[in-house]
Amino acid sequence: MSFFWTIAALVVLLAVSWRYLGSYMAAVYEGRVAYLGWLERPVYRALGVDPDAEQTWQRYAGALVVFSGVAILVTYVLIRVQGSLPVNPQHLGAVPPALSWNTAVSFVSNTNWQNYAGESTMSYLSQMAALTVQQFVSASVGIAVAIALTRGFSRKGSPTIGNFWVDLVRGVFYILLPIAFVAGLVYVGQGAVQTLAGPATIHNALTGTTQVVPRGPVGFMESIKQLGTNGGGFFNANGSHPFEDPTGVTLFLSFFLLLSIPFSLTYTFGKMVGSLRQGAALLAAMAIIFGVWVGFSSYAESRPNPAVAAAHVVHQPQGNMEGKEVRFGPLPTALYNISSTQTSTGSVAGANDSFTPMGGFGLLTGMALGEVTPGGDGSGLYTILLFALVAVFLGGLMVGRTPEYLGKKIQAKEVKLATFGVLVMPVTVLVLTAIAVSIHAGRAGPANAGPHGFTEILYAFTSQGNNNGSAFAGLSGDSTFYNVTGGIAMLLGRFAVIVPSLALAGVLAAKNVVPAGLGTFKTDTPLFTGLLIGVILILGGLTFFPAVSLGPVVEQLSHGKLF
């Protein structure tokens, strides 16, 4: 019953944020709010940017790619030299090169895949100045691309799609910083630690034992980790660590924060293209798939853990408690982890690896659908728009007419760009998984035997290829093979989708609008939402079904067998 109220409260709050955060974001990117002008203007001056000058898609994409490249370099250098920098109370040394590469790409691409344990690898300065920075910036880059693509639909005959530097700065200043700061205070008030003092050594007089408790600037990293759909926690255990998510209140705040921007961007989209119904059609497709996945995964986690049941020593009235925290329980943990895998966040409130086979299936396939339900900050919207173009193309084929979307004719070039953007991820994931299971360095990774070991590998590349960052963490990913290939998957999953999306933005912005006629396929109706859901499920299903069958499906079906 309390889970029902949790869902109800979440739906109400998300509806409010859809309406108000959505319209606020439209105002931010249309330049209608300016209360932080005093902070913005000096930044533009330092950058040498005229905030009123717009860019073609080529220049927009060029600035974005170069900026991200520099961000990878800066992050890499900072964590390589952390041993010689201050604010390092544990005196941790340099992060090794391959791991630094993986980590730098991971945080810049909004993935936050972590092949390290934060509390024993990263100095406090690295956590703040290298990683937290990218949690803001990478989220803002994602939203900027979504906004640029939205402008492609809302403009007519325009050679430009906005200014990357302005979109980047405004996203950080007006949206991410204020919300993250307020939410950060809530996390700390509930018990998330936030201090620069090193670990606390405490002697327990009752038991005569001594414990070294890790600490750090955690609470304010936690808020942007969720809001920015990043997911990279301060500690190895992520949100299940009591210093990251101390109570049921922070648990709720976490899934609200990580869902709020991706869902609300559909309102922003509708507002900017001048038809809220168009945004609502996308929202409906996202929400329906998301709801189904929450439903069956929560049910799966309310069932017993097969290995625990096989020991025949306890009943499991609450469901699967292995890898879960008592203060959360199985259902809220499932909701958290499903929300975070479907938003490309990747934070966890319990061990994904210990989910029941069907619960794990929900986590894996939620990512394999392409992170559009609702997807990450910005990346969810621009990727579902690619799917929407594929859907209207299919609709056009069925009625034998050149398709249109929002009045723009969708021709061969647009369809090619959208299809490319949609297919990059499955190709990357499946090819890298196939390589990993074929060579020794890849097979050395999994900690679990049998189909679960294969799932750990498939999950790793699906997560990185979708810029999610959650893990079936039994996999030992800190090897040269996994660090290097994972970095490649994250780069392709991010930038090989962003560049075609921006190209589409440019091509579409330059087009004129054709008035809707009798034969126009309406894209603000339940029929279109249904077609879009079909395209997302069929594409994801067809590409991933064989691989998923070998992992969680086999595991679910092996009744009475342990590995």
Next chain:
Amino acid sequence: MLAHLRRSFVASIIFLAICGLAYPLAGTGVSHLLFEHQANGSLTADGSTLIGQTWKSPMWFEGRPDGTVLTTGPGGIVVSGTNQPGPRSKALEQAVAKQAAALEKKGIVPTNDLVTTSGSLLDPDISPADAYAQVDAVASARGLPVGAVRRLVAKYIRPKELGFLGADHIDVLELNLGLARLR
């Protein structure tokens, strides 16, 4: 291209200063003004109420068996979340059976939480049912009346936040500190 490069470096420095230094440092400052105790890690003289500990002696309520698999890092720091058994893992079945046998030896009827490990491996809590399962054993080890120990457990239950968020739980450190004061 050169303009992009120059702007990228300048922007990286600006964001580092604002998001990487000003933001977390301002957050730390305000946190210590408003929530000194929480910001420092909810510490008591015997440990943090948020970080689980191992209570081996039958004189104390015990938490989840996280301590059996917990590892430590540089400086003896506890490293979280390092145990990830799959749902059909033989090793998990064996660990559960072993833990159940250990509990039964102490006169405790095993419960779900008391034989499984948490995700963090630092779970500070147990459910009310886990605590009640230990009442008889703790009372007889201490020579206390069972009723008094049972009332103590009831007193330390933390209900779901706002009545519906999370699950009812008991902080093991708080419960044992209360137990130490019980005469």
